[in-house]
Amino acid sequence: MSKLVVKSLTRRFGGLVAVDNLDFELGNGEIVGIIGPNGAGKTTLINLISGICMPTSGSILFDDKDITLTPAHIRSRMGIGRTFQLIHPLENLSLIENIMTGFLFSQGENKKKARLRAEDLCALMNLTDTGREISQLNILEMKKMEIAHALATGPSILFLDEVMAGLNSDETKEIIKIAKKIASSHNMAIGVVEHVMGVIKELTERVIVLDSGKLIAKGVYEEVSKDPKVITAYLGGAA
Amino acid sequence: MIKYWKYILIAIILLLGVLFPFYAGAYQQSIARTVLIYLVLAISWDMLLRSGQLSFGMAGLFGIGSYASVLLLLRLGASPMLSILGAGLVAFVVAALLGILVLRLRAMYFAITTLAIGEIFRIIIRNWSSFTGGPEGAILPNIIFDGDPVLSYWLVLGLALLAIVLSVIFQKTRIYFALTAIRNNEVVAKSSGINIFKYLVIVFAITSALQGMAGGVFAQTYGFVTPESSFSADYILLPIAMALLGGIYGTLGPIIGTVLLGVLAEYLKLYIPYGHLIVYGIIIICIIMFMPQGIVGVVRSKIIRREVG
Numbered sequence: 001m002s003k004l005v006v007k008s009l010t011r012r013f014g015g016l017v018a019v020d021n022l023d024f025e026l027g028n029g030e031i032v033g034i035i036g037p038n039g040a041g042k043t044t045l046i047n048l049i050s051g052i053c054m055p056t057s058g059s060i061l062f063d064d065k066d067i068t069l070t071p072a073h074i075r076s077r078m079g080i081g082r083t084f085q086l087i088h089p090l091e092n093l094s095l096i097e098n099i100m101t102g103f104l105f106s107q108g109e110n111k112k113k114a115r116l117r118a119e120d121l122c123a124l125m126n127l128t129d130t131g132r133e134i135s136q137l138n139i140l141e142m143k144k145m146e147i148a149h150a151l152a153t154g155p156s157i158l159f160l161d162e163v164m165a166g167l168n169s170d171e172t173k174e175i176i177k178i179a180k181k182i183a184s185s186h187n188m189a190i191g192v193v194e195h196v197m198g199v200i201k202e203l204t205e206r207v208i209v210l211d212s213g214k215l216i217a218k219g220v221y222e223e224v225s226k227d228p229k230v231i232t233a234y235l236g237g238a239a
Numbered sequence: 240m241i242k243y244w245k246y247i248l249i250a251i252i253l254l255l256g257v258l259f260p261f262y263a264g265a266y267q268q269s270i271a272r273t274v275l276i277y278l279v280l281a282i283s284w285d286m287l288l289r290s291g292q293l294s295f296g297m298a299g300l301f302g303i304g305s306y307a308s309v310l311l312l313l314r315l316g317a318s319p320m321l322s323i324l325g326a327g328l329v330a331f332v333v334a335a336l337l338g339i340l341v342l343r344l345r346a347m348y349f350a351i352t353t354l355a356i357g358e359i360f361r362i363i364i365r366n367w368s369s370f371t372g373g374p375e376g377a378i379l380p381n382i383i384f385d386g387d388p389v390l391s392y393w394l395v396l397g398l399a400l401l402a403i404v405l406s407v408i409f410q411k412t413r414i415y416f417a418l419t420a421i422r423n424n425e426v427v428a429k430s431s432g433i434n435i436f437k438y439l440v441i442v443f444a445i446t447s448a449l450q451g452m453a454g455g456v457f458a459q460t461y462g463f464v465t466p467e468s469s470f471s472a473d474y475i476l477l478p479i480a481m482a483l484l485g486g487i488y489g490t491l492g493p494i495i496g497t498v499l500l501g502v503l504a505e506y507l508k509l510y511i512p513y514g515h516l517i518v519y520g521i522i523i524i525c526i527i528m529f530m531p532q533g534i535v536g537v538v539r540s541k542i543i544r545r546e547v548g
């Protein structure tokens with residue numbers, strides 16, 4: 001049984017079709033790569049699934065329930081978590097308080113419990129000095145906070161939108177390690193959007209490829225990367 | 240240790256506040272009552288601002304509360320105390336209904352709509368003379384506690400303390416996280432599981448109830464309402480100037496700003512009876528331009544700089 005089923009999902013922005021009649025499934029505990037050139041519609045797909053943006057047509061099922069019209073905060077409580085490609089930390093809250101919000105509102109913990117669990121999560125992510133203001137964090141810490149914030153909502157599926165972007169290779173390795181740890185310990189399904197193909201190869205079991213909002217290929221990375229359609233899409237995107 | 244001193248300080252200020260009528264003259268007491276009324280408006284305005292929502296509805300809700308309490312007493316025979324609670328309830332309901340209608344729009348639309356509440360109710364009240372007393376307003380047969388200044392002062396102080404306690408609760412509980420998250424980024428707030436609409440409607444209704452009760456207390460202690468005085472623009476500009484001066488997004492800032500500007504306002508009213516609103520406008524502009532964090536913010540950053548440096 002699939003955890004998440006996306007059926008003929010379409011989202012238009014004026015004349016532009018950002019996600020075009022897309023079908024996509026995510027199984028329990030599986031890690032899937034979502035790749036495609038810039039503007040392919042990857043972030044829009046995550047926005048649609050997390051309820052930040054509503055589809056023009058099509059439907060989304062989560063645990064067999066139709067959530068197409070469910071508001072974002074309810075989806076977060078149901079177990080759909082996500083990070084943001086452009087990180088917008090809550091700048092008037094400290095590092096730990098940012099992470100606490102997920103425990104407080106998605107998981108309905110009280111303040112004390114939320115703080116304890118957020119501290120545990122920080123320890124897992126190797127985030128220290130958790131009372132710091134956001135302005136004092138470096139980029140790696142910001143990315144870790146972004147992941148921790150998503151984890152704090154208690155997701156059973158998690159979308160990571162280019163969390164490695166802007167990190168060096170050591171930092172990337174650290175995040176990959178964390179992602180693997182999370183996936184195995186929580187039996188969480190993860191959708192990974194990433195431009196660095198090394199990360200996709202290392203982390204995911206299969207990939208889907210989007211181009212201009214359409215799904216153009218799916219399967220294991222090694223095969224998909226040889227698909228002529230995929231090669232043209234990337235070359236076309238680069239040209 | 241610092242905590243300990245903080246509580247002693249609060250206890251002393253509280254004691255001085257409660258005993259004020261016994262060591263201050265009648266004139267000072269009347270100023271104190273006015274300042275405390277403004278304190279309720281400034282704090283409640285700030286409490287909603289913490290969610291990023293700018294309200295200009297203080298005069299409207301104050302006026303609605305004033306009229307509600309007077310009319311509850313005159314037309315339904317409610318006791319003065321009950322009529323003040325009724326004023327809060329009426330303001331709560333008006334704000335909740337309005338909030339449900341317009342809080343989905345937010346930002347500018349919300350701010351403008353709150354400005355319109357006062358105007359709409361003022362026009363209705365002016366024209367519905369048979370029920371409201373029309374342009375001349377309405378007078379109570381008796382003022383509350385038969386004009387006993389000590390009890391009246393304690394009533395106003397009690398309402399101000401209620402506003403302060405609610406504001407502290409807003410800062411110390413999950414409400415703080417919800418409002419700050421909504422103010423910082425609504426998309427992230429939603430993704431954290433926060434029901435933005437619910438929080439905004441409830442906070443708008445609660446802060447409006449405080450403003451309505453402030454109107455009710457004012458009407459019961461002065462014994463009259465008129466469309467012009469009860470919906471005065473003073474109740475918009477002054478609380479905003481006070482909160483900005485002291486520092487927004489907290490309890491202490493509005494208190495400090497209200498005490499400073501409230502006392503100053505009394506003198507301004509004496510010396511420039513018609514131009515004092517302009518002075519508040521200038522104060523608001525100057526603070527926004529030169530000291531956006533207010534007094535509390537400036538002091539806090541000085542302390543942090545000393546600790547770091």
Ligand SMILES: Nc1ncnc2c1ncn2[C@@H]1O[C@H](COP(=O)(O)OP(=O)(O)OP(=O)(O)O)[C@@H](O)[C@H]1O
Nearest residue numbers: 013016018036037038039040041042043044045085
């Ligand atoms: N809110 C919006 N309004 C208008 N157009 C949008 C909006 N969001 C996305 N788009 C457009 O939809 C298309 C898909 O954008 P999206 O951000 O989903 O791509 P992406 O695959 O995430 O790209 P990238 O790899 O650069 O992050 C783009 O052409 C983008 O300009």
Ligand SMILES: [Mg+2]
Nearest residue numbers: 042043044085
């Ligand atoms: Mg993107």
